[in-house]
Amino acid sequence: MDDRPLRIAGPKGSLYPESVELLGMAGLDVSGLADPGRQLRISAGDVEYIIVRPSDAPIFVAYGGADCGLCGKDSVQEAGLPVVEMVDLGFGACRFVVAEPECSCYSAQESYRNLGVLRVATKYPNITKDYYDSKGMQVEIVKLAGNIELAPLIGMADVIVDITATGTTLRENHLEIVDDVMESTARFVANPASLRVDPRVGELAESLAAAALKRGRSAPIAGSDQPGIK
């Protein structure tokens, strides 16, 4: 049954270079990944890579489109689908924060007191909902696809929940961080059924864990200036 290639979902975008590096360190043939052009499926011996958006990786893996994949913890959390989180790969560190306009004339808390509901703009509605549910706060979530920082500045939302690596974009838009929601790094995730029937998934997890450890020693992750997930 192992004549079929092991299908690995790799994230395009900012997580891509480090994902390829780690897969290579784990002993896989990644030569075809250096410059895939517009190819979305890349065959390399007994593995096949598919290149997907990081937020789609858990969907491909959970529904069996891929046996395993690499993506941010944020994508796993947002998708809320049954995948096995196997390894923390250490790179792509960023955090989820709540931010609001820094001008003193405005207070999101005051608005919440008056209206009993907070308007939150985000790209991550599920993570946002879980966070406010855990605080017992009622919120109205506006899902946007990008430029979230704009929403509170023009009065469309009171606060934003967004991802940040350094906080620069937030500062440039006069937003200040008021709370931490969660931290995220890249993960190796597996389809539960593939993990049980295909020993290559577990083996790859072990090699990736060793590679991540090795890489982590030479380039510390915590507080590093690695780019976040865009």
Added chain:
Amino acid sequence: MIPQTPRGFRDVLPQEAAWREDIREAVQDCFASWGYMPIETPALEVQDVMTAGGGDAGHFLSLFDIDGKLLTLRPDVTLPIARMVASRLGDDQGPFRFRYCEQVFREEASLRAQSRVNTQLGIESIGLSGSGADAEVIALFMDALEACGLEEYTVAIASVEVLRSLIAAAGMDQSWNAKLLQAYHSSNLVELGELVHLSDIDPAYASALLKLPRIRGGKEAIESCSQLLAKLPGRKGAQDPCASLLATWKILDATGYSKHLVVDWGVMSSFDYYTGLVMEAYAPALGASLGSGGRYDQMLEAYGRDLPAAGFAFSLERVMQALVEQDKRVQMRRVHRIDASGDTIAMFREAKRLRGEGLRVALDYAAPKGGKGGRDGR
């Protein structure tokens, strides 16, 4: 108006329906050959009764009836059977062996391409316990999968007693235990590692907790689990929670059931209401399990009965997907057509005779247009 079915529901056309029927019958015959009796429960249940037994209302497909009562479409068949044993079978101690084939319903968010109905084939063994009863449930699961025509499949087994006794002996506080179980249940090995590393747990227990979900194999996987536990401080002389699984394995191995069987201590990650044996069946390239089961001795307590119980269910749709993956599509039984446009009485008689010989025969009452052949209902 476009006449559509609701999202997640579909019609099954004759060719597929005939195939489904063949598999259902083969599986029911297999269940029956082990002495299991058919049972039927209502499509609708009272929602509170289902949640009392441990059902997750978040995935119920529910509705209000005209009395304002909150009802739910049967989320599985295990809970209704437990309810039935408690409410209909009085003090009868059994043992009961039940089999079923029913549609079960599960609410799914839109945009996820998931069906909201599934056909489950399964059994319940109630009032029986011990390694023989466990072995019976596992063996029957495998017999049933073979009856479907599957050649490549794996049944992974484990016992939740191991994790429970490990956690209990580790002596951590309740909230940590709950988080650890949650990490196990959601198969989050990263979280599991963090919980263990960031706590002040005894290092021997820490390493055992991290090793456990990665132990996998044949009989030796049970033995290495036993050894892992025996080495832990403070567990000298304690009962070995692997003993009953080992006894079960021996029965299955001696009777030719070990070929498709693996012990996988990671399997317990998928469960929370099981009390002993847990199992899950997989087929290659499917991306989802075929079905699962185990022992849930405390479930009937929710309905006021104290009887041990075990069982399993698997999805007819997933099995058919696996059969297609394995190129095991069976040939439909042929329907013979007879032209009865001339002497209808004679052909009626002839068809009756052929049916008596076991053939499937349909009659055509209008002369076939343009030569022979025509639609044969497939």
